[in-house]
Amino acid sequence: MEISSKLLEKAVAEMSQLPGIGKRTALRLVLHLLRQPVSQTDSLAQALQELRTRIRHCRECHNISDSDLCEICNSSRRDRSLVCVVEDIRDVMAIENTGHFRGLYHVLGGKISPMEGVGPQDLTIASLVEKVRGGEVRELIFALSATMEGDTTNFYIYRQLEGLPVTLSTIARGVPVGDELEYADEVTLGRSILQRIPFEGSLNR
């Protein structure tokens, strides 16, 4: 698509660097901004720049945070003996949204993946081991994705923690609540049978 204005072309080019935004979508977004008051573009630009320059990572859990210690780690109402290990901050949000977890998190920043050149030293594993050595953590819940890389990462951390007085657990895998059995994939259904749990009548909260 040929764009006659250099200013427009530049804005579209920058916008289309975002993932999933092609040139056509970028053009639509930028033309939308042109129809809105200048203030909207200003506040968008400012919000992005402020975020990018002022955001920090929590020194405890490595979640992104406005300050040195994130709200979750700073809260007196969270169970400090329970730590959930996740890949990235979106997982933190997802688990927080369930309202079923009152412990702390530890954000690894990815998973071990030799294919993508991500080794243990690229993740916050050392800091996790350190935290467990501190002795306050009673249970570590692995909530990494159920892939080869996720399993490798779990196993690597498990080896690092050997001998330390901490219980390790992993989130349950199984058929999603509300799903029909016939549509579940075989691996998931197989796991949910092997890892069946005692029937107690009132599982749904």
Added chain:
Amino acid sequence: MEISSKLLEKAVAEMSQLPGIGKRTALRLVLHLLRQPVSQTDSLAQALQELRTRIRHCRECHNISDSDLCEICNSSRRDRSLVCVVEDIRDVMAIENTGHFRGLYHVLGGKISPMEGVGPQDLTIASLVEKVRGGEVRELIFALSATMEGDTTNFYIYRQLEGLPVTLSTIARGVPVGDELEYADEVTLGRSILQRIPFEGSLNR
């Protein structure tokens, strides 16, 4: 979705004001920016702000432009006696991309739509009539969308121009090149039969 960081929340809220960008997509885009160098966010923000504050509208055709007169109106290689009337600047780009039009454009900025409160005075119709009165325009091609609003707008302009020495035409409607007849909608197919043209053997350029 609960977001713990105020900075992140602000950025996501601003981003999700864009059309077609929901909160989840906005979060994905913003987190992507966080993983990229600061410079990328800076140049995106700057490009948007520069565009929004420095862009002008061409005083002749009302297309957006970096200067007072757009490249098309400024070009000595365009036929000034032929003016194509379009709704917005995306239509200009679409027609330019065909490479089949060497005249000038006139961007109305929308179409008459009482339902949406858009009247003739909200569009650049007066400036178009002025231009035709100037006497340089020999033919006006209507390229508005084939909807009730488009037809109303065409008719309104036609009435305004009555008595002026200008030929009016409208772009051809019909079955798209390469499409199977059986998949064409009835209205389009009907029009393409009623408005059939002499067969000359070499229509495809």
